[in-house]
Amino acid sequence: MNRRPLALLAPLAVAALAVSLAGCVAKADAAGAAALTVNSTTSDCAVSTATATSGNLAFAVINGGEQITEFYLLASDGLRIVGEIENIAPGASRTLTVTAQPGDYFTLCKPGMVGEGVGRAAFTVTGNAVAVTGDDAQQKQQAVTLYTAFVKDQVEQLLPAAKTFAAAYESGDDAAARAQFPIVRSYYERIEPVAGTLGDLDPKIDYREVDAVAEGMAWTGFHRIEKDLWVPAADALNVDGAPAWKDWAPSTPAERAAYGAQLVTDIQSLYDYVHSPEFVTTLESQGVGTLSNGAISLLDEVATGKITGEEDWWSGTDLYDFAANVEGAKMAFSLVRDFADSKGDSGKALVTSIDRGFTDLDASLAVHGSLTGGFIPYAQLPEADKRELIDLINALAEPLSRLTETILA
Numbered sequence: 043m044n045r046r047p048l049a050l051l052a053p054l055a056v057a058a059l060a061v062s063l064a065g066c067v068a069k070a071d072a073a074g075a076a077a078l079t080v081n082s083t084t085s086d087c088a089v090s091t092a093t094a095t096s097g098n099l100a101f102a103v104i105n106g107g108e109q110i111t112e113f114y115l116l117a118s119d120g121l122r123i124v125g126e127i128e129n130i131a132p133g134a135s136r137t138l139t140v141t142a143q144p145g146d147y148f149t150l151c152k153p154g155m156v157g158e159g160v161g162r163a164a165f166t167v168t169g170n171a172v173a174v175t176g177d178d179a180q181q182k183q184q185a186v187t188l189y190t191a192f193v194k195d196q197v198e199q200l201l202p203a204a205k206t207f208a209a210a211y212e213s214g215d216d217a218a219a220r221a222q223f224p225i226v227r228s229y230y231e232r233i234e235p236v237a238g239t240l241g242d243l244d245p246k247i248d249y250r251e252v253d254a255v256a257e258g259m260a261w262t263g264f265h266r267i268e269k270d271l272w273v274p275a276a277d278a279l280n281v282d283g284a285p286a287w288k289d290w291a292p293s294t295p296a297e298r299a300a301y302g303a304q305l306v307t308d309i310q311s312l313y314d315y316v317h318s319p320e321f322v323t324t325l326e327s328q329g330v331g332t333l334s335n336g337a338i339s340l341l342d343e344v345a346t347g348k349i350t351g352e353e354d355w356w357s358g359t360d361l362y363d364f365a366a367n368v369e370g371a372k373m374a375f376s377l378v379r380d381f382a383d384s385k386g387d388s389g390k391a392l393v394t395s396i397d398r399g400f401t402d403l404d405a406s407l408a409v410h411g412s413l414t415g416g417f418i419p420y421a422q423l424p425e426a427d428k429r430e431l432i433d434l435i436n437a438l439a440e441p442l443s444r445l446t447e448t449i450l451a
Contacts, residue, residue, distance in 0.1 A: 080149070082130065083107045087151030087161025096144045096169035098450055103127060104135045109154040113138060115165065116148040125335065128155060128342050139447040141331055142167045155346070178381065182330045185377040189333050190325050192373055193233045197309075197316050200229035204309045208302035211267055214295070220271050224354075224362035227264060228413055230309075231363045232370035235339045236321075237312050246308045250355065251290070252282045262304050265354075270298065272356035281355045330378050334445040337374035340367045341442055345435050349428065351420045361417035364431075365407055372400055375442070381449040389448055392441050399438030406434055 079090040080103040089101070103113040112128040115138070124147060125140035144167050152159040203226045210219040230237070230247070237244045245254065247263045254261035270293050274286035293301060315321055325332060347353035348364035375396060383393045410427070411417035 077102060079104065080113055080151070081106055082111045082113060082151040082153065082161075084109070084153050085160055087113070087149060087159070087163065089149050089163065089165065092164060093166045093168060094142070096142055096167050096172050099140055099142050099167075100447065101125075101127075101138045101140075101149075102135060103130055103138065103151075105130045105132050107153050108132055112152040112155050112159075114148075114150045114152070114159070115140060115142070116150060118146040118148075120148050120162070126339070128339075129345060136443060137447065139331070139450060140335075141172060141329065141450060143171055143327075144169055178384075182381065183326070185330050185333060185381075186325050186328075189336075189374060189377055190322055193236055193321075194316050196229045196233045197313050200226065201306075201309055201313045203229060205306055208306050211271065212295075212298050212302040214298075216271050219267075220357070223264075223268065223271065223357060224359035224417075225413070227359075228362055228366035230264075231343070231366035232340075232373070234343060234367070234370070235336045236316060240312070240315060243308060243311060247305065247312070250353070251280060252284075262301060263308070264305065266301055267305065268354065268356050270301075272358075274356060281352050330381060331446050331450055333374040333378050334449055337371040337378075337445065338439075338442055340371040340374070341435065341439055343367045345432075345439065349431055349435060351423075354420070358419035358421050359417070360420040361407070361410055361423070362413060365413050365417070368400070368403060368407070369413075371442075375400070375445070378445065378449050382445060385448055385451060392444060392448055395441040396438065396445065399434070399441065403431070403434045403438055406430055 078094065078099065078101050080101050081088040082103055082105050084107045099115075101113060101115070103111075105111045109132065111130045112126060113130070115125040117124055124142065125138050127136050127138040130136050147165040147167065148162055149165045150159045150162045203222070207219060207222040207226045210216075210222060234244065234248070237247060242259070245257060245259055245263075248265065249257070249259065249261065249263060250265045251261055251269070269286075269290070273292055276287065278286040280286050280288075344364050344367045348360045348367060351358070351360050353363055354360045379393055379396075382389045382396075385392075406427075410423060
């Protein structure tokens with residue numbers, strides 16, 4: 043679940059832009075990305091310049107605040123995300139690399155990764171439109187086409203599964219709904235960054251209670267239904283430590299009907315979008331960079347929620363989400379792997395490191411179950427195994443964070 047400004051990509055990288063992004067540029071132009079610095083603090087988001095020339099841009103984000111932070115490059119409407127990088131710890135720095143077309147944008151930081159963010163500022167890209175050229179342009183276009191097909195396939199499976207799930211929930215067949223819950227979500231979790239590009243669609247579908255309250259939104263979607271299906275004990279606490287029954291009560295039949303219908307409506311909106319010419323045009327304009335950024339974003343999802351047990355707080359089905367996010371990241375990486383591998387010794391070394399990271403992570407996760415056979419509840423995961431998974435995620439995140447810059451070089 044993406045905790046982002048209601049601008050959202052999710053991040054990312056798969057943004058529904060009115061302005062277009064190109065995934066690759068002429069090799070002479072792509073030799074290096076123009077370097078900019080971003081100083082993120084509790085109250086500001088200071089970018090070293092408010093203008094840049096079209097092409098590859100690298101935002102080196104330094105977190106000088108006391109909370110984990112995120113950085114966004116937003117489209118001219120201030121909602122759609124052109125690029126995003128998250129999970130920047132205090133004192134740490136990370137680099138967001140995007141290929142930007144001429145146009146007007148906004149920059150924004152989000153300390154704590156909640157709320158509306160700080161330091162929103164206008165950012166202008168000048169120069170000429172960046173075209174996809176070079177000997178490998180056709181192969182890169184094919185990679186984007188394959189990813190588009192993958193996203194469509196997942197949503198095509200998600201929509202009917204969501205309708206069946208909602209029907210079970212609305213009818214009071216909680217046993218069936220509980221069994222379906224983690225499987226339905228797996229389709230969504232594999233391609234979640236796409237939903238994150240559509241304003242408040244991801245929050246409607248996938249916000250936890252604490253996130254909806256923080257954003258001042260009505261709480262709907264998977265996690266609202268989850269709490270009904272796994273009714274907390276009288277003395278239970280929410281993920282933020284507040285009493286679970288504070289300002290909450292199990293849904294009435296009428297409320298269940300409304301929440302179920304809303305979930306299906308929102309997923310139908312996602313279906314309509316990924317099957318629209320706009321979606322295809324957006325991915326084609328962004329190019330292969332959107333695939334690598336998508337892989338990075340999905341691994342960030344694992345690191346921020348799934349491995350901590352904070353995502354599926356009541357059901358304990360976090361490992362299903364974890365596995366689906368990893369599968370989505372692997373799929374995106376597989377489509378750009380050859381481009382990274384072609385970048386000389388450094389590219390080959392990066393691919394080897396990422397391959398090894400996915401292999402090790404898969405092997406560790408498989409000890410606890412699978413999406414087809416089921417996973418153990420998160421509460422039963424030994425602390426030593428949680429620590430191992432965290433270490434493996436961190437080991438993979440580092441080389442994966444360099445993937446976009448490598449394939450666009």
